[in-house]
Amino acid sequence: MLKVSKLTDYGIGLMASLARREGDNLVAARELSADSGLPLPTVSKLLKVLTSSELLVSTRGASGGYALARRPDQITLVDMIEAVEGPLALTECSGNAACVCELETTCGLKANWSWINQQLLNTLRGITLQNMAGSVARDLRTLTNENTIQNSTKKAVS
Amino acid sequence: MLKVSKLTDYGIGLMASLARREGDNLVAARELSADSGLPLPTVSKLLKVLTSSELLVSTRGASGGYALARRPDQITLVDMIEAVEGPLALTECSGNAACVCELETTCGLKANWSWINQQLLNTLRGITLQNMAGSVARDLRTLTNENTIQNSTKKAVS
DNA sequence: TTCATATAGTACCGTAACAGTACTCTTTCG
DNA sequence: CGAAAGAGTACTGTTACGGTACTATATGAA
16 A cells, blocks of 8 residues: 555646646636546545645635645645645654654664655655646656665665 | 555564564564564464565464564565555556556546656665664665755756 | 625545454474 | 464454535625
């Protein structure tokens, strides 16, 4: 698993859809629902959450709708994922919250999980809505070759 | 969340516990249970799963027990996580399985998710049980500075 | 001013995965 | 043969996910 929830996936799809419409400054939930094929209630719920996380701005009333709160290159994957599913922590102990796990003294893994969590966050923070709206692989092509963490690690360990 | 399940966390703790006992070639589930503070049934279930994924070897009968199937530096985080919770895919569409998501044509995010999934896998594959049994941060210190994907990205985009 | 349209807020429910537990069977050493 | 240990199966409670319905509020236009 290690998966992102369906709602999150949908939410990012909606954000990408908005990012691709440079022209329209306001898009109604109904329109995004038709576009994506997702049921309106689901879309509404997501847009509301994204708004309360300040990734979108909303205008109420007739001819209202939603728009991006910032430029697409100023919104990261972490922003979007955390907006829908809360602060992301690999394990109970890897987040910032005070860990009350009584096994902590015996397992001794907390520091490691925190470190790993930080690495994943860094990776995800490097990807923006702008990348997602287009092709991540094209934008970040320079990274896919030999300078990934994996290869560097082999060197560091040996 | 983007979290790993509790069971997975426990499982890796057990693996680390085994990795730290260089001497003992066979350790009983009961012993690992006492060590970790986890209930025996839970420990047994996990050890069984880890064995069927060929990360551990088991010996039945009196004075039986479990041992690592390979050297700790030959077992990666991905091996352990997938052993407990199956193949890891960030979204329905990011794995290798044929994606039957009927929204795929509209969402157009599949390629991006696959790429991101691959990045995360690379990161996790770079961390071994040996690292987890000790200090990941110490072993991989050389990576924590400025050569993370995040900084390289900024350059590539600008 | 009234109405249609849009977002905001709340509440609810069914399903499935997670986490934990119990019980039985099989193998092996003493 | 019996004790000890792993292997297998099955069951259960809880929680979060995913989806839906209903109501309230705001705004532009007729």
